[in-house]
Amino acid sequence: MRQQSLFEQEPQDIPLAARMRPRDLEEFCGQRQLLGEGKVLRQLIDQDRVSSMIFWGPPGVGKTTLARIIAGRTKANFINFSAVTSGIKEIREVMHEAEQTRLMGERTLLFVDEIHRFNKAQQDAFLPFVEKGSIVLIGATTENPSFEINSALLSRCKVFVLEALSEADILALLHRALTDPRGFGNQTVDITEEMLGMLAAFANGDARTALGTLEMVVLNGRREGDKTTVTRETLEQCISKKSLLYDKKGEEHYNIISALHKSMRNSDPDAAVYWLARMLEAGEDPLYVARRLIRFASEDVGMADSRALEIAVAAYQASHFIGMPECAVSLTHAVVYLSLAPKSNALYKAYESAKKDAQSMLAEPVPLVIRNAPTKLMQELHYGEGYVYAHDTKDKLSAMQCLPDSLKDRKYYQPTGEGSEARVRDRLQQIEAWKAQHRAAEKK
Secondary structure: OOOOOOOOOOHHHOOHHHHOOOOOOOOOOOOHHHHOOOOHHHHHHHOOOOOOEEEEOOOOOOHHHHHHHHHHHOOOEEEEEEOOOOOHHHHHHHHHHHHHHHHOOOOEEEEEEOHHHOOHHHHHOOHHHHHOOOOEEEEEEOOOHHHHOOHHHHOOOEEEEOOOOOHHHHHHHHHHHHHOOOOOOOOEEEOOHHHHHHHHHHHOOOHHHHHHHHHHHHHOOEEEOOEEEOOHHHHHHHHOOOOOOOOOOOHHHHHHHHHHHHHHHOOOHHHHHHHHHHHHHOOOOHHHHHHHHHHHHHHHHHHHOOHHHHHHHHHHHHHHHHOOOOOHHHHHHHHHHHHHOOOOOHHHHHHHHHHHHHHHOOOOOOOHHHOOOOOHHHHHOOOOOOOOOHHHOOOOOOOOOOOOHHHOOOOOOOOOOOOOHHHHHHHHHHHHHHHHHHHHHHHO
16 A cells, blocks of 8 residues: 655645636736736737746735746746745756756746845846746745846836725625635535635635635534524634624725724814724724825824824834734824824815815916926027026015916915914915015016
8 A cells, every 4th residue: 555645645635825826827817917818928828928027916815826827828837936935955956957948948937036035136147047048937925026126137027016906806806715625515505605704704815725724613603504604703713803794895994994093183082092993903904094194194283293104104114014903003103193193184275275276277278487498499498598507596485376376376375374384375476576576576
C-alpha cells in the first residue's frame, strides 16, 4: 500500500478558497473593467499577446488566479514565485530554468506575489530576462507600483488595476461554493440568503475572506444527518461581530456617517467618537472613514485651522499602514481634533460658488495678460503682454486682473473670523486694499 506523501492532501483538507479557485475566465468573478468583452486585458489573453504586467489591487480580488488562468490560456509554463520567501539566489535559479525553457521553444510565465517586497537589486535581477523575452513577468502588489516598483522594471510592464469585488460578485462566489462539488455541492447546507448577504458585506470585497468565513460557519453549523444548518448565532461567533445589521451601502451606512460628520461639526467629540466606533466595530472600511475625515477637514474647518487637513491625511496614512484594529485610535485622534477645531466652511462655499460660474461660463477666455507666450505667433497676438512677475515687485503684488472681464469683481472666498482664518481675512483685506489703490492710480 502506497504511503501518502506529506505534500498530498485530501480534498477536504484543502481550504475552500483554494478548492474553489476559478479554472478559466468564465468562472472568474469581477474585474469586468479589464476582462469584459472588448476590454484590453481580455483581448490580450484571447489573442495570446500577453506581455509583462503588474496587477495592482487589494487582497483577495484574484491576482494569483488571473495569472494562473493566463498561463493556461497562453500555454505557458507557470512558475509561482513569492517575494516573501525568495532572494537573489532563487531568482537566478528560476531565470536560468526559464532561459532553458525558452531555448526549447516554450514560454515561461513567472508570477511574483507581493513584488513590492523585493528590494531594488532583486527587482533589477528580472530586467535582462524580461527584456530578451525569457519570461513573461506578472507581478502582484497591494501597494502603488509608482512608489514600490523600480522605474526601469515598471516601464517594461503594463499596469492593470484590479478592484475590490462587489457584494454581488461575492454573493455569486458563495452560491457557487454551496452548489459546486468542489465546495459543498455534495452536502445539504441550510443558510439563509440574509446570512449570505451578511457574509458578503463582511468580506469587504475579498473573495478569500468570504470563502474562508463560509467554510468556517458551515463546519461549525448544526448537523442533523446529511444536513448542516447555519444559525445566526454560529455566524456571529465565527465573524466576532455583535451586530450584523449595519449595511455598508444601505441607509444605515449613510445615517451613521452623517451622524459622525454632524457631531464633529457641532464640536461634540464624545458623540463623534461613539459614531466612529459604531462604524468600525460593524466592519466599515477604516479608509472610507479616513477619506470622509479628510473631506471634513477642508469643508468644515478649512483655513480656521489648516493643521486639521494634515491630521486627517496622517490618520488616513496610519490606517493604510497598520489597518484595523490598531488604526482605530489614529482615527479617534483625528475625529477628536476635528471636533474641537475652530470651524469655517468658507472654502466649501468658495468652491461651490466658483463651480456654478465655471459650469455656466466654460467658454470664458483666459485674459491675455496671464497667458503663456512660448511662440512668436503667440507674442504677436499679445499673449502675456503686460504680465507682471510679482516676485520682482517691492510688495510682491501686482494690480493685474486674473479673472475674465465678466467676472472681474467676483468674490468667491469670504474668510470668517474663526481661528487662524482671522489672520487670513486680515491679510486678504490688505491685499485687496493695495490692489484697489494701485488700480485707481493706473487709471489716472
